[in-house]
Amino acid sequence: MRRLPSIVNFNHMLGAIARLKHYLVVISLIKRIESFGISPDVYTLNILVNCFCHLNRVDFGFSVLATILKLGHHPNSITLNTLVKGLYLQGNIAGAVRVVEEMEKTGYKPNAITCGTILKALCKIGQTSMAIGLLRKMEEGNFELDLTMNNTIIDSLCKDRLRHKAALDLFHKMQSCGQPPNPQTYAILLDGLCKNGQVVEAIKVFLELEEKTLGNNIVIYNILIDGLCNVRNLKVAGELFYSLPTKGLQPNVRTYTIMLKGLCKEGLLEEASEMFEKMDGSGCSPNDRTYNTIIQGLLQHNETSKSYGTY
Numbered sequence: 001m002r003r004l005p006s007i008v009n010f011n012h013m014l015g016a017i018a019r020l021k022h023y024l025v026v027i028s029l030i031k032r033i034e035s036f037g038i039s040p041d042v043y044t045l046n047i048l049v050n051c052f053c054h055l056n057r058v059d060f061g062f063s064v065l066a067t068i069l070k071l072g073h074h075p076n077s078i079t080l081n082t083l084v085k086g087l088y089l090q091g092n093i094a095g096a097v098r099v100v101e102e103m104e105k106t107g108y109k110p111n112a113i114t115c116g117t118i119l120k121a122l123c124k125i126g127q128t129s130m131a132i133g134l135l136r137k138m139e140e141g142n143f144e145l146d147l148t149m150n151n152t153i154i155d156s157l158c159k160d161r162l163r164h165k166a167a168l169d170l171f172h173k174m175q176s177c178g179q180p181p182n183p184q185t186y187a188i189l190l191d192g193l194c195k196n197g198q199v200v201e202a203i204k205v206f207l208e209l210e211e212k213t214l215g216n217n218i219v220i221y222n223i224l225i226d227g228l229c230n231v232r233n234l235k236v237a238g239e240l241f242y243s244l245p246t247k248g249l250q251p252n253v254r255t256y257t258i259m260l261k262g263l264c265k266e267g268l269l270e271e272a273s274e275m276f277e278k279m280d281g282s283g284c285s286p287n288d289r290t291y292n293t294i295i296q297g298l299l300q301h302n303e304t305s306k307s308y309g310t311y
Helices: 007-019 023-035 042-054 058-070 077-090 093-105 112-124 128-140 147-159 164-176 183-195 199-211 218-230 234-247 253-265 269-281 288-300 304-310
Strands: none
Touching: 007 023, 007 042, 023 042, 042 058, 042 077, 058 077, 077 093, 077 112, 093 112, 112 128, 112 147, 128 147, 128 164, 147 164, 147 183, 164 183, 164 199, 183 199, 183 218, 199 218, 218 234, 218 253, 234 253, 253 269, 253 288, 269 288
């Protein structure tokens, strides 16, 4: 009689199928494998937990955890990370936190992935202070902190209109701890500062960014130009806009639309019309948002006939 492959061979196949997101197929195959008298190991059962979590059946995932314990196996960090992430994706943040607390009570030390998931979950529900506390705890536990974790907290702080100073403090602290921000960090912070009306602080951060030669990114410029237009500082916004080619950057449709909105807001319709023509002539095609911006600007300043001509 031909020998059956080992569970290790099956695990490779199951893992590959799970990565293709055929979760129901994996569940069915595991049942078939067991019917051949081949016992699943922790790796197999972790794959099963992962499939149930992706199918939004975290309850079945916990049933598999019970099976792991019943078989005398020890759940590993992958098992627990998968369950925590499953609860987080379900929106059950409190459940995810409880699982981590129970893990710690039984001697399991959450790793950076687990903590990162919880940190993201806390930020999602606005518990930024708790997220910062967890970040500090991770620092004390000598975890290798991922830049994404700091970016997540900075983003959450920026969304709280009263906590932009805390976002700046964390931004400076991470640098003093030897973790340099990346362009995404700067984009998150600049966007938050501009949306909170802290354009002066945003310009300071932007100048620091330029010094580090990380600012060669049109997204960054769009954020700052938009912030300047929103506080009606069209002079500096225009200077930034016209300086783009000297920095090796070309305005995109978003850049032009931001400038057009700022000009229309100030009633500078002739300038807006000139910029609209410049946009078309530079090979940057306007989109629906650009047309809507121009039309709204014309209507707000009683230029009804011109608004029809825009179409």
